[in-house]
Amino acid sequence: MPYLSQAERDYITEGVQSDLRADGRGRLDYRALVLETGIISQANGSARVRLGDGTDVLVGVKVEIDQVEPDADNVGKVVCNVEWYDILSFCFHYVHGYDSNYAKRTISSPSASQQFEGHGADDLNNELTQALQRVLGGPQCGINFEKLCIIKGQQCWIVYIDAMILDYSGNVLDTIFMATKAALFNTRIPKTQIQDLGDGEFEFEVLDDVEDAERLDGIENIPIGVTLNKIGTGHIIDASPLEELCTEAKLTIAVNKDSQICGIQKGAEGGIEPGLMSEMIQTAKRIGQSLIQQLDQKLQDEERQVDEKRLNGENIEKLGFFAMV
Amino acid sequence: MDVQILSPEAPSKTNSHKNQNAMDVDGGDVQLVMPGETITSDLQFMRGHGTYLDSESTVISSVAGVVERVNKLISVRALKARYTGEIGDIVVGRITEVAPKRWKVNVNGRQDAILMLSAISLPGGIQRRKNEEDELQMRKFFAEGDMVAAEVQAFFVDGAIGLHTRGHQFSKLRNGSLVVVPSALVQRCKSHFHLLPCGVHLVLGLNGYIWVSKPVIGNPESTDEADIERTYSNKNDIIDDAERESIARVCNCLRALARKFMHINDTIIIYTYEASLKYPVKDLLKKDVVDSITSEASQKLTME
Numbered sequence: 314m315p316y317l318s319q320a321e322r323d324y325i326t327e328g329v330q331s332d333l334r335a336d337g338r339g340r341l342d343y344r345a346l347v348l349e350t351g352i353i354s355q356a357n358g359s360a361r362v363r364l365g366d367g368t369d370v371l372v373g374v375k376v377e378i379d380q381v382e383p384d385a386d387n388v389g390k391v392v393c394n395v396e397w398y399d400i401l402s403f404c405f406h407y408v409h410g411y412d413s414n415y416a417k418r419t420i421s422s423p424s425a426s427q428q429f430e431g432h433g434a435d436d437l438n439n440e441l442t443q444a445l446q447r448v449l450g451g452p453q454c455g456i457n458f459e460k461l462c463i464i465k466g467q468q469c470w471i472v473y474i475d476a477m478i479l480d481y482s483g484n485v486l487d488t489i490f491m492a493t494k495a496a497l498f499n500t501r502i503p504k505t506q507i508q509d510l511g512d513g514e515f516e517f518e519v520l521d522d523v524e525d526a527e528r529l530d531g532i533e534n535i536p537i538g539v540t541l542n543k544i545g546t547g548h549i550i551d552a553s554p555l556e557e558l559c560t561e562a563k564l565t566i567a568v569n570k571d572s573q574i575c576g577i578q579k580g581a582e583g584g585i586e587p588g589l590m591s592e593m594i595q596t597a598k599r600i601g602q603s604l605i606q607q608l609d610q611k612l613q614d615e616e617r618q619v620d621e622k623r624l625n626g627e628n629i630e631k632l633g634f635f636a637m638v
Numbered sequence: 639m640d641v642q643i644l645s646p647e648a649p650s651k652t653n654s655h656k657n658q659n660a661m662d663v664d665g666g667d668v669q670l671v672m673p674g675e676t677i678t679s680d681l682q683f684m685r686g687h688g689t690y691l692d693s694e695s696t697v698i699s700s701v702a703g704v705v706e707r708v709n710k711l712i713s714v715r716a717l718k719a720r721y722t723g724e725i726g727d728i729v730v731g732r733i734t735e736v737a738p739k740r741w742k743v744n745v746n747g748r749q750d751a752i753l754m755l756s757a758i759s760l761p762g763g764i765q766r767r768k769n770e771e772d773e774l775q776m777r778k779f780f781a782e783g784d785m786v787a788a789e790v791q792a793f794f795v796d797g798a799i800g801l802h803t804r805g806h807q808f809s810k811l812r813n814g815s816l817v818v819v820p821s822a823l824v825q826r827c828k829s830h831f832h833l834l835p836c837g838v839h840l841v842l843g844l845n846g847y848i849w850v851s852k853p854v855i856g857n858p859e860s861t862d863e864a865d866i867e868r869t870y871s872n873k874n875d876i877i878d879d880a881e882r883e884s885i886a887r888v889c890n891c892l893r894a895l896a897r898k899f900m901h902i903n904d905t906i907i908i909y910t911y912e913a914s915l916k917y918p919v920k921d922l923l924k925k926d927v928v929d930s931i932t933s934e935a936s937q938k939l940t941m942e
Contacts, residue, residue, distance in 0.1 A: 320785070345925065
């Protein structure tokens with residue numbers, strides 16, 4: 314359990330009050346992001362997002378064919394998982410294609426940040442997985458689930474979203490949301506060709522051609538999360554680790570590009586007054602929309618550059634983990 | 639709201655691998671090595687910390703760091719390692735546990751340092767011995783989470799660092815915030831307590847923890863009850879916006895120096911601070927501004 318002294322708590326709280334935080338930011342200032350997509354060649358889509366000088370999230374998206382659920386036979390689904398970095402499960406899942414939980418059971422060593430070692434890491438994994446799943450698992454995420462169905466009543470695509478937290482310096486959930494949106498933007502699903510065998514029997518074929526693979530339908534509507542931390546009487550976005558320790562209550566609001574609310578989750582022990590709550594929601598809507606616009610812009614720019622290089626026959630080099638921090 | 643979304647940058651290409659195998663160990667230059675890199679294949683050298691021998695008895699580095707040589711002993715000091723104390727070091731730590739007659743203090747070491755109740759200045763005269771009453775109210779002096787400036791006094795048999803806070807400059811820390819940098823960056827100097835010209839007080843802990851604050855007023859050498867009270871106070875003085883901004887600016891300058899992996903001492907901090915004055919404080923988190931202020935500061939330092 315990380316501690317904070319009373320004097321530091323007061324200093325941070327007063328800083329929020331006077332709109333000048335410990336690192337010179339105002340209440341509603343975001344730290345700089347570093348983003349790269351398509352760094353895992355084995356995945357259908359991937360992105361790594363770094364925030365400020367610490368928080369580092371890697372998201373891989375893998376699509377697999379599976380049987381449809383009996384009670385909803387015309388839709389596919391999205392399955393999310395968030396984990397603190399564990400080098401073995403990472404290697405097993407993406408390099409060898411093994412189940413990451415198998416590796417985790419064999420040798421378990423949560424790292425990333427000392428303060429989340431041991432059982433604390435499991436609780437946090439669950440909390441973040443649930444938060445992501447609640448927003449992306451249903452129709453509020455904007456993805457067209459019916460398009461994920463290949464043959465009605467039989468087979469569908471399942472989209473697995475695996476987020477790995479490599480390092481931590483605050484505001485990890487918002488970073489996961491942004492990395493997820495970027496990874497889904499980068500995701501391509503292979504095309505399928507359905508053959509009618511008569512008698513209501515169908516068969517399908519997955520086309521191998523990479524050029525034929527297409528984007529998920531409704532990708533532009535995927536929401537991102539904006540976490541507002543209530544400290545004293547004010548609220549801030551993009552909290553640093555020390556600020557998170559001072560947080561009385563926090564509200565994570567998932568907002569899409571039309572600033573519609575796609576989910577709200579409250580965290581930490583403190584309460585939020587109704588007046589402040591609606592103020593926080595308004596702030597989140599405004600900030601979420603602006604963040605999405607800038608993120609989309611960046612993703613499109615990056616994609617255009619890659620396409621240009623491909624047209625000119627240049628080698629497309631992803632920096633991945635060789636990037637300078 | 640504007641947010642900077644950057645693309646990752648490729649590391650700059652350097653040609654530091656000039657003479658791979660025949661590195662001159664006696665050379666005056668600082669030699670940086672990577673894990674697995676050959677330091678020397680000369681048989682006369684012995685391997686020290688951070689190195690290993692391969693089958694042909696060549697000394698190879700097992701960490702990324704700086705090569706150090708004492709006579710025939712070669713060792714590598716890692717660039718990012720936990721803090722190993724030396725007696726007389728000034729450190730900044732956070733209390734993690736209150737134990738019988740002692741506090742455990744996190745100083746970024748391999749294990750928590752120990753601050754004995756008998757090693758702090760007690761109220762009612764510096765020379766007073768601890769008594770049972772003090773033992774029962776240890777949290778009145780330091781509670782879990784409190785920040786403290788201390789000096790390394792001794793080592794325990796298990797290698798744990800023993801601290802003391804006797805003396806007027808050591809006290810509970812308040813009025814500011816903590817910046818954490820790699821401990822290798824903080825240089826040993828005559829003094830680790832600095833009052834910068836901008837009115838910001840600094841405690842440069844050799845363990846990489848740096849306390850940036852508004853100076854505490856009052857006569858620190860006086861032994862009277864009110865001043866001792868102030869030593870263990872949890873309440874911040876009133877900090878106005880200008881002071882808060884200076885503290886934030888110094889914090890960001892320290893972060894900028896750490897990001898560029900530059901040595902940290904009072905001179906370079908002042909130069910970086912001066913170079914930073916033309917930018918608003920929050921812009922000091924941006925990469926291009928960090929590059930500009932740190933290079934300006936290091937230029938100024940080499941000009942002297």
